[in-house]
Amino acid sequence: MSNQTFHLPDVGEGLTEAEIVSWRVAPGDQVAVNDVLVEIETAKSLVELPSPFAGVVGDLLVEEGTTVDVGAAIITIADADAASGSAPAEPAAPAEPEGSGSVLVGYGAAGHTTSRRRKPAERPVATSVGVVAKPPIRKLARDLDVDLATVTPTGPAGEVTREDVVRHASQASVFRNIETPEWPEVREETISVAPEIAASAVAPPFQAPSTSPRDTVAPAGDREEAIPVKGVRKATSSAMVRSAYSAPHVSVWTDVDATRTMELVKRLKSSPDYADVKISPLLIVARAVLWAARRTPMINAAWIDLEDGSAEIRVRHFVNLGIAAATPRGLLVPNIKDAQTLSMRDLAKALERLTLTAREGKTSPADQQNGTLTITNIGVFGMDAGTPIINPGESGIVAMGAIRQKPWVVDGEVRPRWVTTVSGSFDHRVIDGDGMSRFIADVAAVLEEPALLVE
Structure with a gap:
């Protein structure tokens, strides 16, 4: 019987390794071209790999929970014609076809396997049975710790x-x-930076403090647990260190009476035009950020170090609006491309799609690239304000705090109002104090009076 070996491919995002999350087939299964073989986790997303071969599954060469390099052999498949003469030792139901109809490309070069296996306790617990739900929905429920029976x-x-x-x-x-x-109409423009300023703005590379043998403590029984740094956590940590030690961060914030924003959210929720889309205060915040960025374009710019040692500031006349999302896989920041062109309803639908896709772990690498300005909604965790770290390649990030009823002075009288805090961090190489203050003040002004959006 002739076996064909499938090697872990580069799925198009320049990855060097990926984790085998779950096999969708077992030895003896009959598969067709483009049937899904395995789900892998890269640094940015969960990806289903379709089969480039038709035949009978032979050996699964890598266990679930193991991280392998691109090019490593992961599965063998016996040729369909050669396999037809002999029955598999342990027959199994054929895998459900889920292929997109496209041909898999890019198998990578030969590589090796690095063993990083999960402990049995780390394996996901099965979700409630007896409930009608598709497998992706059951996985989402497991990730969000939701009992489907409830x-x-x-x-x-x-x-x-x-x-x-x-x-x-x-x-x-x-x-x-x-x-x-x-x-x-011009999407970008550049502003030259004087060479002496560019040189002084480049921070020395970050170096972790050295540790001596006596600084390292070996795990003792159940007192400690080692968690491998990989996938989304590895990518996030690298990006945050790079940002924190290259861009000089400055943060500003202000308290806001968001009562009229909450009234608008209530009206939109009851409007037939928005009956099929989720409405939340984040929608108004997103519109406010887009409005304010149009008035202070440098918020949407980026500092670019050039190969000759000089630098320039690139001002984008469009907004790929990032929304920081806490997911079961870690922090993801997908962005809405050309968000400034969207109507209120279209922006609401885009935010809903972005959030659901991120929570399902299906955010594609393309959706996380080329962001220009980000919002992080720390209010959902009960936080009032924060000093978030800017995403690499951007110059500003806005943090939206919790919206709470608090005493507020209105026309000389203390009244209960819905109050929140708008804060943000900015790259001081690109934005001066007046610009960042004006931007945050504009965001606050819209939350206080959403009618400003009607121009």
Whole structure:
């Protein structure tokens, strides 16, 4: 019997390794071209790998929970014609076809396997049975720690949908008007930076402090646990260190009476035009950030170090709006491309799609690239304010705090109002104090009076 070996490919994001999350086939299964063989986790996303061969599954060469290099052999598949003459030792039901119809490309070069296996206790616990839900929905429920038996299904056939799971998880958690310019037709422009300024703005490379043998303590029984740094956590830590030690961060914040924002959110929720889309204060915050960025374009710029040692500031006349999302896989920052062109309703739908996709772990690498400005909603965790770290390649990040009822002075009287704090961190190489203060003040002004968005 002729065996064909499938090697871990580069799925198009320049990865060097990936973790085998779950096999979708077993030895003896009959597979066709483009049937899904395995789900892998890269530094940015979960990816399903389709089979480039038709035949019978032979050996699974890598265990679930193991990280392997691109090019490493992961599975063998016996040729369909050669396999037809002999029955498999342990027959199994054929894998359900899930292929997209495209041909898999890029198998990589030969590599080796690095053993990083999960402990048995780290394996996911099966979700409730006896509930009608598709496998991706069951996985989402496991990731969000939701018992499907407690979820009210709204699907047409009585099945639990991903919106049902996310809604259930959310409910269980604690959570100066001047003329505004139009967005320029030119998408980018550059501002030269003097060579002496560029040189002085480059920070020395970050070096971790050295440790001596006596600084290292070996695990003692159950007193300590070692968690490998890989996948999203590895990518996030690298990006945050690079940002923190290259861009000089400055943070500003202000308290806001967001009562009228909450009133607008309530009206939108009851509007037939928004009946099929989730509405939250984040929608108004996103619109406010887009409005304010149009008035202070340098917020949306980026510092670019050039190969000759000089630098330039690149001003983007478009906004790829990033939304920091806490997911079961770690922090992801997908972005909405050209968000400045979207209507209120289209922006609401884009935010909903972005959030659901991120929580499902299906955010693609392309959706996380080329962001220009980010919002992090720390209010869902009960936080009032923060000093977030800027994403590499950007110059600003806005943090939205919790919205709470507090005493507030209105027309000389103390009244209960919905109050929040808007804060942000900015790259001081690109933005001066007046610019960042004006930007945060504009965001606050919209939250206080959303009618400013109607121009």
